[in-house]
Amino acid sequence: MVGLLGSLVELNKAGLLDCILYLSGVSGSTWCMASLYQEPDWSTKLETVKDKIIKRLSGPGVSWGNAFAKLKKYYYGKDYFSLTDVWAAMFVTTYMKEIDEHTLTDKRYQLGKDPFPIYTVTDKQSKQKEGGDPWFEISPYEAGYSLTGAFVDTSSFGSQFENGSKKKQQPEMDMLYLQALCGSALAGEESKEFIWGKIQDFIKHLRPSKETIMFEEMKEDPNSPSVEKCYQVLLDLVDMNLCVLNDKDPSALDQSIRTNLNELAGGKSQLIFPTQKLNLADKEAAKLYMKQYTEDVCNYLSQFSLGRLDLFLSIFKCMALWIWGRNYNFLHRMTDENVPSGLLETEVRDYDDAGLLLNSPYISVLRKERNIDLIISLDFSEGDPFMTVREAAEMCKTLNISFPEVNIPTEDLEKPKDFYVFKGQNAPTVIHMPLFNVVNCGDEVEAWRNKYRTFQGPYSAEMITDLMEVAGKNIFNNREKLKEQIRAVVG
Template sequence: MEIFHKHKGEGKIRISHELSEGEKLGTNNRKVRVKKCLDSLGIPCNLDDVPNIAILGAGGGLRAMIALHGTLQELQKHGLLDTIMYLCGVSGSTWCMSYLYKNGDWTEKLQALEESMCARLSKYTWSVPKATKLLLEAAKDENYSLTEFWAYTVVYGMLHELDKGHLSEQQSASENGNNPYPIYAAVDERSFSKVTEYSPATWFEFTPHEASFLGYGASVPMEYFGSEYKNGELKKQKEEKNMSYLQGLWGSAIGSKTENEKVIKDIFFGFFKGEKESYSPSKESCPEGIVKGFPIPSTEPEAGDMEGSLHGEPAGASPGGFSPDTKNKPITENIKDGVGSVVDFARMWQKTTHGLLTWKWGTNNNFLYKCSALDSTELVKDKVISLVDAGIAINCAFPLVLRPERKVKLILSFDYGPFEPFKALKQTAKYCKENCIPFPEIDEKLLLEPDNPSDCYIFRGEGAPTVMHFPLFNRVNCPAYVTEWRIRFTMLRFLYHVGDITKLLQSARLNVLNNKDKILQEIKYIVVHSSKEASS
């Protein structure tokens, strides 16, 4: 069933569990490349028998972003990346994905992209005027929430860049068959608080083509996400959210509400006062690890002024990390510089303060508002929805790749999260059991050493996809250092020096290198098994 509004057929809402036409196009094109890769690996198969294999990147801040990059590069090195149909991420893994998919042929130039990422993440490139300008503009929207403030201060400070592009611009990179099809995860906070993480209604997904409620099979074209709808009709089209905002939304669940609240308040008041202490919060007022390398604002241009700072203090900065001409400079001085008016500034201050008091996150117009096709659901009563980091539910987006329409046969689950490495796996098993979704049985006897795990666990089940689970730090790639490295590479670090980036990349690569034969073996088993089923 499809609902069309009256504006020349554009921006239609789709009520269907079928895949979008864009995803069908992308996966069909990708299937040709996967077949060619399998043939080269000595696993010949018919085009119809090509298995859908998905990579899941867990959340974990910059640790996840860097580690996923290392994982993908090692898979490519051994000729395995072109076997992958889907790439699905949560939180920090989505930061890696959104960075890669700006390039239509990113799978062909991972080494160059790694060098670029390494250079960017190891430099201070945080600009108060740029952040202020975006915040003032965002605050003009009635749905402004803490997500905008988080995106343009904290996440910008972690990623060291502002991306004004749009997710819909990734359509070409996801349709051409050169890359796996990308899926970005979020959850609906209303459903999460009223139901559980084990309900499909909780889950929300973004692709370059659509934004969708998983549990309702309801989608809107990505270009129209955030626009105003009523009963399936477009009432007011709004500009598509930029990638920096989405990166903030996808990565908006760092720590508990209490921890987040302390961090946000500290940053918020310091942001306007220009206080050094506000940019270097105490350990008592912040989640673990946030004090290391918190980004210091600079009014210098982002590009071209940081050369030579890879292995030491950022160029043009004092030992404390402040640019000499911006130390203790209040953000209000940006008004004098023409960044925004007093009215703009007051509006942003008031709305951010209100967001702190009400803890308002990820507010967007609900495209299903008063939609008669779903009149029996509580969701249609809400004019707005609140979307947040999927990590608050399950820190690995199994529910999205387990959609039966995606027909995934093998899941490579890479755990980069801050929790014990089997938590997401156990949660998914429960999710599948409660929703009658085929999933292999998780043998608890294999998961007895969460603080000293192995590097690969394989779970198979009749009629269910095979799951290969890879904890980032384990007794194979960092023996005797598992706990130490979990703490050292906390997901709340804001700056990674080149040496630490290299260690993270190496850990992720070793998990692939040491298990590439097992991955190949599972692919071969699935292809042979599928061929037998087709012929019987």
């Protein structure tokens, strides 16, 4: 997010921002885009907009109460709830320091002087299926599959369709949810321990007390079981999942859960647990055991009148099933031979961070209707700074999309420079600029990478300023080279 902001500021100073037709992003870059497009004609007043964004990012966060109120809004406001809703309300707000309830379609008529925004995610089921179309783009006008060319009006993305007809309108997603959808890098299963830990903090923070709304709602119900016991079961269930993820024996927690459930049921617990025994030596089997165990406990608790605790049970079920970005499929039961059959069959689709597949939005901008001449690839990836452009070239070869050949000098793999140009016959020119390189970081490329890891807390004001300066240097140092390449494609 910060890297893109710093780069755009320098592009503006170089007089190059107003010749950019599209601004497309994946993952954290979309967070920058969402902040920019809050302001109509942001590209004409970027210094002011930049200062406003940095002030917000360095300022106070969203309160727990407001974040939880937003989460409840998501939970009660639509048919499908997933970890993306949790990620949006409880986590993205801690980085973005705001709850942005604007929608993309609000911005349709404010795009006159700014590059056209394209947000990119991937279809999780298509990603796992050969011959699918995983690339899904969302703009102020349309949302859909970049390669297939199947789109729906953005205001209707997430609504229920059957054979091309809308059956049930769902609320249009807001910008907070869109940022969570695009920036859900934690949707990879290796993040489960981190997410469980955050949910544990979340439950402890919102555990009933006389001061909480949740407690007031529950104590009015004379038939409500012991709220304290329910919360203890959930906390034990979190700990049990964490134990299994870390190969530790969870038998004491298992016993505590059984005891509390039995007491909740007045000594008549009929909970049926997984029939197989937990085998920590077999990681896959242990994972399946905990999935079933978590579901069983949640299903059992759901029979009680638990008020707002139902929300927690839904979060736990989403954790067990690892559901991210679930929405109705607008292609459900359509018949169209040009659309991969897998996209037509299911009533729902799951969407996640495109960076988990390719950490750059090449496929969306390379739609043939866009007729792109020049791509400026600002690469903010961790690790190999050439992976995105190389993988894009390989994907395009497979998909018969024109793309230049990518050859990186061997000596640059460890010590990347700040400016690369790839050209090909009847293909767009690709300028590739790694964020950290030997020009702007000298011999400290690795130190800069370590300082700005993806999975860490929000950056301080000083870190934001330093990173913007480093990202800006890549543009500043290469202004004339950029102009030269733009002149070449115009010519």
